[in-house]
Amino acid sequence: SFVLTQPPSVSVAPGTTARITCGGTNIGSDSVHWYQQKPGQAPVLVMYYDTDRPSGIPERFSGSNSGNTATLTISRVEDGDEADYYCQAWGTSDDPVFGGGTKLTVL
Amino acid sequence: QVQLLESGPGLVKPSETLSLTCTVSGVSIDNYYFNWIRQPAGKGLEWIGRFYGSGRTTYNPSLKSRVTISVDSSKRQISLRLTSVTAADTAMYYCAREVITFHSYFDYWGQGTLVTVSS
Numbered sequence: 001s002f003v004l005t006q007p008p009s010v011s012v013a014p015g016t017t018a019r020i021t022c023g024g025t026n027i028g029s030d031s032v033h034w035y036q037q038k039p040g041q042a043p044v045l046v047m048y049y050d051t052d053r054p055s056g057i058p059e060r061f062s063g064s065n066s067g068n069t070a071t072l073t074i075s076r077v078e079d080g081d082e083a084d085y086y087c088q089a090w091g092t093s094d095d096p097v098f099g100g101g102t103k104l105t106v107l
Numbered sequence: 108q109v110q111l112l113e114s115g116p117g118l119v120k121p122s123e124t125l126s127l128t129c130t131v132s133g134v135s136i137d138n139y140y141f142n143w144i145r146q147p148a149g150k151g152l153e154w155i156g157r158f159y160g161s162g163r164t165t166y167n168p169s170l171k172s173r174v175t176i177s178v179d180s181s182k183r184q185i186s187l188r189l190t191s192v193t194a195a196d197t198a199m200y201y202c203a204r205e206v207i208t209f210h211s212y213f214d215y216w217g218q219g220t221l222v223t224v225s226s
Binding site for chain 1: 142151152153154165167168201209210212214216218219
């Protein structure tokens with residue numbers, strides 16, 4: 001089955017840029033979606049089809065996907081961005097797969 | 108406004124059947140797919156399965172032998188049944204709407220319902 005690999009944690013200072021990666025074989029040929037989950041809350045979609053932002057998501061959030069790595073980039077990181085982030089894709093099956101999640105810490 | 112509300116027993120005994128319901132408001136069930144996704148405490152998200160109209164379902168292969176997802180359109184409810192539960196099934200269970208496009212995403216989630224498997 002398709003495996004998506006995320007770093008367990010990423011730490012950045014406020015005002016800097018956070019990059020959260022999602023690795024998978026030839027993931028650049030797939031569509032990747034990203035979710036933000038804050039403690040005690042349900043996941044929230046923050047990026048879909050690699051680079052599209054849902055309404056209400058700040059422009060500071062952007063995405064890219066090429067080769068074997070998809071990346072969620074958060075510019076000018078704020079304290080409120082601290083959360084777990086999950087990537088989701090499909091691979092060659094018709095079943096969705098999630099990455100293991102990355103905990104973003106704002107120092 | 109789209110709302111998904113999960114409900115069901117918070118405690119299930121080992122070897123018994125877990126039954127949950129997701130009640131949908133603000134949107135027609137017929138125009139979207141609906142999924143169940145779970146998350147053990149402190150761990151990641153695991154897709155359980157999907158109902159995608161006209162009685163069609165797909166399930167995570169690792170759970171397929173124990174899972175049934177069904178829909179009651181008149182009640183706007185999507186149900187999940189998971190048989191022969193063990194402690195490994197203890198998790199927060201989410202209902203999520205899937206947009207009907209190729210290799211799609213989950214745009215609305217319920218708040219989740221916590222299920223504990225314990226005697």
